[in-house]
Amino acid sequence: MGSDSKHIITALQRLAMFWRASQWLVAKDFALNPTQGEVLTRVAAKPERAVDLADMLGISQASLSDSVAALDRKGLVRRRRDPDDGRARMIEVTRAGASLAERMPDAPAVIQEAIAGLAEDDRAGLLRCLSLIIRSLQEAEAIPIQRMCLTCHYFRPHVHTDPVRPHHCGFVDAAFGDGGLRLDCADHETATEEEAARNRTRLSAVG
Amino acid sequence: MGSDSKHIITALQRLAMFWRASQWLVAKDFALNPTQGEVLTRVAAKPERAVDLADMLGISQASLSDSVAALDRKGLVRRRRDPDDGRARMIEVTRAGASLAERMPDAPAVIQEAIAGLAEDDRAGLLRCLSLIIRSLQEAEAIPIQRMCLTCHYFRPHVHTDPVRPHHCGFVDAAFGDGGLRLDCADHETATEEEAARNRTRLSAVG
DNA sequence: CTTAATACATAGGACTCCTATTTAATGTGC
DNA sequence: GCACATTAAATAGGAGTCCTATGTATTAAG
Numbered sequence: 391m392g393s394d395s396k397h398i399i400t401a402l403q404r405l406a407m408f409w410r411a412s413q414w415l416v417a418k419d420f421a422l423n424p425t426q427g428e429v430l431t432r433v434a435a436k437p438e439r440a441v442d443l444a445d446m447l448g449i450s451q452a453s454l455s456d457s458v459a460a461l462d463r464k465g466l467v468r469r470r471r472d473p474d475d476g477r478a479r480m481i482e483v484t485r486a487g488a489s490l491a492e493r494m495p496d497a498p499a500v501i502q503e504a505i506a507g508l509a510e511d512d513r514a515g516l517l518r519c520l521s522l523i524i525r526s527l528q529e530a531e532a533i534p535i536q537r538m539c540l541t542c543h544y545f546r547p548h549v550h551t552d553p554v555r556p557h558h559c560g561f562v563d564a565a566f567g568d569g570g571l572r573l574d575c576a577d578h579e580t581a582t583e584e585e586a587a588r589n590r591t592r593l594s595a596v597g
Numbered sequence: 598m599g600s601d602s603k604h605i606i607t608a609l610q611r612l613a614m615f616w617r618a619s620q621w622l623v624a625k626d627f628a629l630n631p632t633q634g635e636v637l638t639r640v641a642a643k644p645e646r647a648v649d650l651a652d653m654l655g656i657s658q659a660s661l662s663d664s665v666a667a668l669d670r671k672g673l674v675r676r677r678r679d680p681d682d683g684r685a686r687m688i689e690v691t692r693a694g695a696s697l698a699e700r701m702p703d704a705p706a707v708i709q710e711a712i713a714g715l716a717e718d719d720r721a722g723l724l725r726c727l728s729l730i731i732r733s734l735q736e737a738e739a740i741p742i743q744r745m746c747l748t749c750h751y752f753r754p755h756v757h758t759d760p761v762r763p764h765h766c767g768f769v770d771a772a773f774g775d776g777g778l779r780l781d782c783a784d785h786e787t788a789t790e791e792e793a794a795r796n797r798t799r800l801s802a803v804g
Numbered sequence: 805c806t807t808a809a810t811a812c813a814t815a816g817g818a819c820t821c822c823t824a825t826t827t828a829a830t831g832t833g834c
Numbered sequence: 835g836c837a838c839a840t841t842a843a844a845t846a847g848g849a850g851t852c853c854t855a856t857g858t859a860t861t862a863a864g
Contacts, residue, residue, distance in 0.1 A: 414821080423821085469812095472811090475811080478812080479811080
């Protein structure tokens with residue numbers, strides 16, 4: 391029918407608004423604002439180039455530069471020349487920035503509880519749907535590519551008959567279910583376009 | 598297990614970031630910014646008091662006042678005294694604001710397509726999960742109450758044996774499925790706390 | 805070795821978003 | 835009917851986002 395699409399949009403809108411609002415609350419406790427918090431947690435995980443950060447956050451390079459400057463002023467990050475490219479800067483955390491990032495929660499407690507309150511099957515299904523949506527956005531080049539199962543060479547969806555663990559990861563050579571789908575996997579190896587397209591079709595089709 | 602919670606959080610984070618970024622793009626075409634766009638579409642649907650708008654958007658009353666002032670300067674909204682309460686102002690659209698709001702899309706085309714690309718069962722399941730999450734956030738008083746099935750007096754989840762249309766709406770006296778769940782229903786009648794709690798438990802339990 | 809492209813930084817400007825504080829209108833208790 | 839909180843908005847002041855446009859290195863390409 392598609393009439394439910396509209397309600398899903400509404401729901402996502404509500405969640406997005408809540409997310410932004412709670413980012414203000416979380417960040418405020420640390421004397422930051424949402425963008426600064428986002429940059430800090432990203433950079434704490436791994437030093438990044440400015441362009442890549444701007445791309446990930448979906449803001450312009452100039453805006454990113456503003457935020458990095460603000461974090462720099464606060465002594466939480468540092469800009470260092472990229473040895474491989476003299477034009478680029480690697481943004482990295484200082485010790486103070488790292489310890490602050492460590493204490494910042496991924497998400498507000500209420501949403502963690504809301505998700506934990508779902509039935510396990512629902513969580514798995516939700517993750518599968520969200521993965522498919524994100525993959526669509528990547529294909530449309532609306533968001534940058536992530537190291538997710540759907541774009542991984544090792545991912546083989548729906549190859550087992552066990553309904554609980556129908557998928558297979560060729561890297562760890564193990565079966566797993568929707569709940570095990572990754573969005574940022576350390577073992578990710580980029581698939582060819584055909585592989586990725588096939589993965590999506592197969593994962594999308596409900597068993 | 599709960600290890601998938603973390604990935605769901607990641608997915609929601611990515612979506613929230615994408616959402617904010619695309620709001621800039623959408624709004625920019627209309628010489629607005631995300632908050633102004635949000636206010637305008639809300640007010641276009643129904644005139645609202647300033648406090649209520651601030652509450653819905655999750656920003657302070659002062660910030661809301663800023664944005665309304667900006668919209669006022671652009672001739673898109675108007676502030677009128679609330680006849681029932683001389684302190685309050687009703688924010689309402691002007692003719693120009695209404696026509697502009699009409700042309701603004703609910704969501705970027707790419708996400709509409711991403712959702713449309715899901716299987717129908719998946720969409721229904723997704724909507725159910727998102728509804729439950731939103732309801733949790735409402736119970737935690739993290740977001741304002743919406744006129745959704747889960748808080749409606751007329752909603753009776755899982756009362757039919759038909760797996761496609763297990764729920765029932767007492768207002769229209771008809772059976773419907775997960776895909777028919779509403780988040781902002783005109784016929785909504787607020788349920789008692791016990792009814793709402795029971796609704797949630799029943800809808801949450803997977804058939 | 806010029807020309808183009810790329811990676812950042814900066815400048816200027818509109819505006820968000822915050823915390824107070826002020827102004828106005830409405831309730832409440834005596 | 836009157837002081838006294840309460841509530842709704844607006845305003846002031848300030849940090850900072852985010853934009854476009856431009857400048858400044860550095861690298862890649864012809």
